[in-house]
Amino acid sequence: MPTPFPFSAIVGQDEMKLAVLIAAVDPGVGGVLIFGDRGTGKSTAVRALAGLLPPMRVVAGCRYGCDPKSPSCAEGEPCEARQGSRAAKATLVPVPVVDLPLGATEDRVVGALDIERALSQGVKSFEPGLLARAHRGFLYIDEVNLLEDHLVDLLIDVAASGLNVVEREGLSVRHPARFVLVGSGNPEEGELRPQLQDRFGLAVDVRTPTDLATRVEVIRRRDAYERDPQAFVARWKRDEDRTRRRIVAARGRLDAVVVPDAVLEQAARLCMALGTDGLRGELTLMRAARALAALEAAAEVDLGHLRQVARPALRHRLRRDPLDESDSTVRVDRALADLFPSEPAPRVGAGQP
C-alpha cells in the first residue's frame, strides 16, 4: 500500500480518533471495536496509525520484536538474538500495525513449523505467524463480523492472555503476543456476538457526516491526498508530529495520573445505573478516563474525562432491552444526564445523531 492517509487529516469522527489514541496511550484498555456506516474512514483511521505511532525499541534480530528491557522473549525456545553473554543490542523499529487478511488460516495466524528451514537445513524451527508480528503493536481486523468463529475465539484468547501457545507438528512454542485488537465492521452485514463485543475495551459508533461542510472537506482532503500522497503527507507532517508527541507525553504521564475516589465512585454508579455486566465495564471506563487525562496533560481524572469516555467504554456492554427501542448511545447519554444533571452533554462524538 502507498503512504497511509495521515491520521490528523481525518475529518471529524472525533470519538473514533479519541478511542484509537486512548488505545495507543494505554494498550491495557483492551482493544477498539469500530462499527458503523460504510465509507466513514474506519480502516483509514487504523491504517493511519502505522505512520503516527512513535517507533519502539526492540532486541536487534529478535523475531518476536521483544523489548530489550524484558528478560526474554519466547519461552521454550531461547531468543536467538540474545544468545551468548553479551547484552542485547537494541534497534528502533516502527510499531507494527498488522492487518489480518480475511481468509487467513490458523497456521498463518498462530505460526507453524518453518518448512523451508526444516527441508533445507533439517532444523525444527518455528515460523512466527501474524500474532507474533503484531506483538507490542496493533492487530487490525477489517470486517471483524465476517471472520470465522474459531479464529475470533483464538484471537480473543491470545489478546486477553498476551501469550500465544502453539502445539503442532511436534513443536511446542510459547511466545508473548501482546497487541491491541482493533476490529471494524458494519452491523448491517451481520452483528458481532455479544460476548465478543464485550471483549473489546472500547466500542465506537461511526456515522456518515450529515452536514455539507464536513462532507465537502472529506472529499477535498481525499482528492488532495490521492493526487499527490507525498505532498499531502508532508503538509500534515506538523500535525502528525504534534499528535505523536502527545501520545509519547501521555504514555510517560500515565502512571502518575491520579484517580480520585470520588470519580471512582461515580464510575461505579454509572455502571450500576446502566446495568452493565461484570466489572470489565468499570475497569475500562477508569483506564480510558485515565488515558484521556494523560492525553490532556491533566494531573488527575475528573468527571469531564469520565463523561467523555463513557460512551465508547460502555455502549457495547448494555443488556439489550427489547422494550427500549433507543440505541445504546442514547441510553448511556440518558444515564449520564440522570447522574450528572448539571453538566452539559459530552463534547466528543459530534457526529452522533
Place this chain on the structure above:
Amino acid sequence: MADTEGRAGDAFQAAALLLTDPVGLGGAVLRAQAGPVRDAWLGLLQALAPAGMPLLRMPAHTTTDRLIGGLDLTATLAAGRPVAQPGLLAAADGGLLVAAMAERLPTQTVAHLCAALDTQQVRAEREGVSLQSPARLAVVALDESCGEDRPLSAALADRLGLWIDLQPLSVRDTVAADASMAADVRASRERLPQVRVPDALVEALCEATLALGIDTSRAAWWALRCARAAAAWRGADEADAEDAALAARLVLAPRATRQPAAAQDEVAAPPPPSPPPSPEPAAADPAPDRDDPSATPPPPAVPDEPLADRLVEAALAAMPAGLLARLAAQARAARGRPPEAGRAGDAAMSSTHGRPIGSRRGLPRGGARLHLIDTLRAAAPWQRLRRVQARPDAPPILVRPDDFHVRRLEQRRTTTTIFALDASGSSALYRLAEAKGAIELLLGECYVRRDQVAVLAFRGQSAEILLPPTRSLVRARRGLAGLPGGGGTPLAAGIDAAAALAAQVRRAGSTPVVVLLTDGRANVGRDGQGGRARAQQEALTAARALGAQGGQVLLIDTSVRPEPAARALAAAAGARYLPLPQADAAGMARAVQAVVSAG
C-alpha cells in the same frame, strides 16, 4: 425527449469512463439480465480496453483460494515444498474483474473483493504460504437480481462508483465500438492525471448527495472521480457542469433514497413564478457529442439556479419513473433507512446457507466430516520431510493426525425460529407488541448460538413474510416496525406460509422451529373468502400438513381465555400448546427458548 436514447448514451459512455479511470472509480454495478444488451456493453468494454489490460471473468462460485491465492496443491506435492499460487485478484491487477451473478456471491467472496478495492492489494495468509501482491483493479458486478431475488451486497455496491441500469434499454440502443474510440480511451487515460475538478463542483456534488439522501461518503467521492473521468474523456483539463451532471446521473441518481423537498413540489405542481430553466440542463444530450468535444461549447451556467440544484435535477431526470413513486411512498412510510440498507443482511445470511464455509483443523469425530482437499493441502508441504523419516513401504502420501481438517458447516446445526403472527383484528394489537418484544429477546439469544429468526404475519386475506431468516437485530427492528394489525384471520394461509418457510429453511440446512401466535379462530379461507366454518376446517388441514413436515411447532394461544379452537389446532399440528393469556415478552421468550433447546 429521447429519454431512452440519453440513458443508453450514458450507459455506454460509462464503459469509456470506467476504462479511463478503473481504480479511481472502483468499478461498476451493471444491472441487467444476461442478453444482447449486456453482451453489447461488455463487448464495448472489451473492444475499448487498451491492449494488455487484463479483463478477467470471475464466476460466482470462485473459491477463496482461486480468488486471493493460496497453496498450489499439485505443485506442492511435486516439489515437496510449499508452492504458492496467486489468485484472480492478483491476476486482474491493472485491469478489470467481471463478477458474474454478483448478487449470488458468498459473503466471504464479497469481503475479499471489498478488501482488495479498499487496499489496492491482495494478501493471503493461508496454509503455510504468505502472498502479497498489488491488486489495483476495478470490479464490474453483473447484477441479475431483478425483482425480489437476493439483491447485490450493499458493501460491494457501495465500493463501485458507477451504477448502470441496462434494463430499460433494447438492442437498438447499443453502441458498437470503432477504432477511434479505443484511441480516445488511450488519450483520456493519459489526460486524466492533469484534470482538475473546481471547488464549486465538488461542493455542488456533495450538496446533491445530501439533497438526494445518500448516506455514504463514498458517493460524492465517486461522483468527483466520474466527473474527472468525463472531462478527460471529453479532452478537457477541467471538469465542468456537464461532467458533473453526467456524474449525477451515473453515480448519484441510482443511489438516491429520497426526492428532495423542492423537486417534490415541482413534480407535484410546476411552480408558476420561476421560469423553467434551460430545458433539462445537460441531461438530454450526453454521449453523442463525444466525437468532437471542441464543437461543444461549455454550456453557460444558468445564473439564477445553483449548480447543486441542477445536479439534483439531472439525477432526478435519470431515475426511472417508478423509482420516484417508490421513493415518495417510502418518504410517507418514514422508514429511517435507505432502501438498500437491508440488502447486506441477505448476503450475510448466505454464509450459513448450507454452503461449505471452509474447514478447520481437527479430527473427524463426533459427526464432523473430513475435508479431504484441505487435509491434503495441510499434508502436502511436509511430504519430502516425512519421507526421510518414513519406512520404505510407507504409502505415497504421508498424512498425520495434525493434518486433518474437518468441514465447518456440519459442526453446527443452526436453528431458525419462525414466528407466525396472527395480526388480525381478533388478536389484540398489544399482543403484537409483546410478540415483537419476545422476538427481540430471542434474537439476543440467537447471537449467542448464531441462530436465526424469521417473522411472518397474517391478516386480512393473506400472509406476508415480514422478516426473512436473519440474525440481525437491525433488520429485525426494521421489519417489525411497520407491522400493521387488524382485519380478518386467514389462519390457513398463515400456517401454509409458515410451513413453506419451514421447508425452505430446512433446505438451507437449518432446523426450523415454528411458533404460531394465534387465538385459533379463523374466519378467512385460503381463497380469501369469509366463512368461519370452512376457514376453521382449512386451518386444521393446514396444521396437519405442517405437523406432517416434522420438526418442532409451538402454538401460543393469545386469547384471553384458553380457546378450544387453538387447542384443536395444536393437536392437529402435533404442536406444543401454550395458553398465554397474559402474554408478556419475557414469558413468551422463555417458552420458545424451552422448545428450541428441547429440539
